[in-house]
Amino acid sequence: MRREPPKTAADYAPLAFPALMLTLFFVVPFSIMIAVSFFRRDPAGFYKPDFVLDNYARFLTAFFGSVLGFSLMLAVLVALCCVAIGFPFTYLLTRCARRVQTVWLVCLLSVLSLSEVIIGFSWSTLFSRTAGITNIFVALGLMDEPVALLPSFGAVLTGMVYQALPYTILVLYPALVRLDPTLLEAARTLGASPVRAFFNVVVPALRNSIVATLIMVFVFALGSYLLPQILGRPQHWTLSVLITDQAIYQSNMPFAAAMAVFLVLISLALVGLTLLIGRREEAS
Amino acid sequence: MSTLLRRLFFVAVALFLAAPLIVVAGVSVNQRQELTFPPRGFSAAWYAQIFTDPEWRAALIHSVTLAVPSAAIAVAIALPLSWFLWRRVAPWANVFRILGIAPFILPPVITALGFLSFWATVGLFGQFFTAIISHAIFFVTLPLVTLSLGFASIDRSLVEAAATMGADDRTVARTVVLPLILPYLVSGYAFAFVLSLNEYIVAYMTIGFTTETLPIKIFNALRYGYTPTMASVSVFFVALAALVFGLIAAFGDIRRLLGAMGSDR
Numbered sequence: 404m405r406r407e408p409p410k411t412a413a414d415y416a417p418l419a420f421p422a423l424m425l426t427l428f429f430v431v432p433f434s435i436m437i438a439v440s441f442f443r444r445d446p447a448g449f450y451k452p453d454f455v456l457d458n459y460a461r462f463l464t465a466f467f468g469s470v471l472g473f474s475l476m477l478a479v480l481v482a483l484c485c486v487a488i489g490f491p492f493t494y495l496l497t498r499c500a501r502r503v504q505t506v507w508l509v510c511l512l513s514v515l516s517l518s519e520v521i522i523g524f525s526w527s528t529l530f531s532r533t534a535g536i537t538n539i540f541v542a543l544g545l546m547d548e549p550v551a552l553l554p555s556f557g558a559v560l561t562g563m564v565y566q567a568l569p570y571t572i573l574v575l576y577p578a579l580v581r582l583d584p585t586l587l588e589a590a591r592t593l594g595a596s597p598v599r600a601f602f603n604v605v606v607p608a609l610r611n612s613i614v615a616t617l618i619m620v621f622v623f624a625l626g627s628y629l630l631p632q633i634l635g636r637p638q639h640w641t642l643s644v645l646i647t648d649q650a651i652y653q654s655n656m657p658f659a660a661a662m663a664v665f666l667v668l669i670s671l672a673l674v675g676l677t678l679l680i681g682r683r684e685e686a687s
Numbered sequence: 688m689s690t691l692l693r694r695l696f697f698v699a700v701a702l703f704l705a706a707p708l709i710v711v712a713g714v715s716v717n718q719r720q721e722l723t724f725p726p727r728g729f730s731a732a733w734y735a736q737i738f739t740d741p742e743w744r745a746a747l748i749h750s751v752t753l754a755v756p757s758a759a760i761a762v763a764i765a766l767p768l769s770w771f772l773w774r775r776v777a778p779w780a781n782v783f784r785i786l787g788i789a790p791f792i793l794p795p796v797i798t799a800l801g802f803l804s805f806w807a808t809v810g811l812f813g814q815f816f817t818a819i820i821s822h823a824i825f826f827v828t829l830p831l832v833t834l835s836l837g838f839a840s841i842d843r844s845l846v847e848a849a850a851t852m853g854a855d856d857r858t859v860a861r862t863v864v865l866p867l868i869l870p871y872l873v874s875g876y877a878f879a880f881v882l883s884l885n886e887y888i889v890a891y892m893t894i895g896f897t898t899e900t901l902p903i904k905i906f907n908a909l910r911y912g913y914t915p916t917m918a919s920v921s922v923f924f925v926a927l928a929a930l931v932f933g934l935i936a937a938f939g940d941i942r943r944l945l946g947a948m949g950s951d952r
Contacts, residue, residue, distance in 0.1 A: 417767035533721075
């Protein structure tokens with residue numbers, strides 16, 4: 404059975420259900436959201452159909468500018484931390500025995516599948532005064548009395564790195580596990596130390612994967628909607644938190660939709676960039 | 688020396704990943720309703736509460752009734768789509784592959800808000816089935832990716848052999864293709880199921896005002912203070928995810944599922 408182009412209606416039949424579902428429940432909702440971003444707010448319901456640009460005009464305020472700036476800065480920091488830890492880790496992991504790799508992958512998947520609610524709750528417990536990590540420091544004699552480490556920027560950053568690290572490792576894993584081992588053997592035979600071989604051979608060979616992963620993790624971190632709320636102060640809120648807040652608590656769906664459209668544009672531009680980088684890597 | 692450093696690095700990452708869960712596990716066995724670590728006394732009562740307390744039990748039932756059908760619908764969308772993409776030469780059909788992957792790549796708030804706008808506009812906002820469909824679309828990526836891998840791993844000469852011996856498309860699909868992709872189908876379902884159980888924002892924006900799933904219940908409880916049941920539910924979720932992924936690893940090749948194809952080591 405060779406692959407051949409579909410000819411009869413029956414050939415197209417398997418596509419009907421997926422195409423219907425994805426169009427009706429993804430393309431249509433997405434389009435409605437874009438339309439809503441031009442509507443007016445209705446305090447009594449969800450929105451009033453209209454065509455106004457007010458929701459987008461609100462982007463020009465200093466408050467929105469600072470939220471956007473903070474969100475981007477936080478996402479960049481999270482991406483840098485995750486790749487800085489995740490890349491050497493994934494590299495070492497792919498050199499381990501299969502069994503070890505399997506155990507690690509199961510653990511990473513388990514952490515990755517955790518709800519943001521649970522991650523937020525767990526870290527807020529770990530950083531709390533009564534049940535937190537400072538109790539251990541007190542027991543070890545490093546501190547005089549336990550303190551609460553949240554809400555703070557450090558807590559938000561830690562929580563988000565925790566959430567994104569398994570994702571980073573699983574994104575890097577395929578590229579690193581397929582890395583030609585003879586490259587490294589050549590470097591070692593020519594007298595490079597393992598650390599030097601890592602930095603002079605592995606890192607340059609996977610430069611494009613590293614950049615693509617940075618962008619993927621950046622987009623992933625942009626999507627974090629609960630951790631800044633649970634672990635930080637209001638000034639640590641990101642665009643995603645603000646969208647949730649406007650849609651649910653301020654019941655201003657049009658403004659939330661306008662911000663969401665804006666966030667989509669940023670994410671799409673970056674994902675497009677990732678694909679371009681990936682294509683160039685395949686071509687070379 | 689370098690082996691020692693590597694061990695230390697692995698231990699550090701493991702500690703980082705495990706630390707919050709260890710604390711939560713410790714907190715969850717406190718004898719009294721207090722947030723202390725190390726725990727004072729030992730009690731498994733907070734685990735029993737998940738099943739005995741009517742509110743937590745209702746949330747658990749909601750979560751399961753949401754995850755079971757939504758993962759099934761996700762597979763029902765992904766299976767014919769990935770079969771078509773594997774069987775036919777139709778580059779334009781890749782549009783649907785991209786549509787299937789998009790909800791997972793975009794920030795989840797966006798997909799959630801899209802569903803909120805949609806269900807509010809068609810007037811079905813708050814109905815339980817809207818969350819099932821929303822989750823099915825949101826998580827269709829997972830079975831789509833595992834099934835695409837599964838189809839790519841099929842040796843086409845097997846299929847050709849069956850066709851030469853007179854099997855029609857339907858027979859080939861049932862007797863050759865289906866058994867070969869079954870592990871990928873099961874893991875796709877399992878991935879979607881576990882993530883649907885844990886999902887908060889889409890569930891909250893579709894049915895959050897009328898129904899509490901477990902993550903919604905934990906978040907609402909978190910806003911009104913602390914109960915140890917939150918900790919025991921969290922531990923329960925971690926254990927469940929580890930069990931499901933452990934089973935996939937035991938019966939399938941999880942390294943292959945995560946993209947280690949073509950590596951012969």
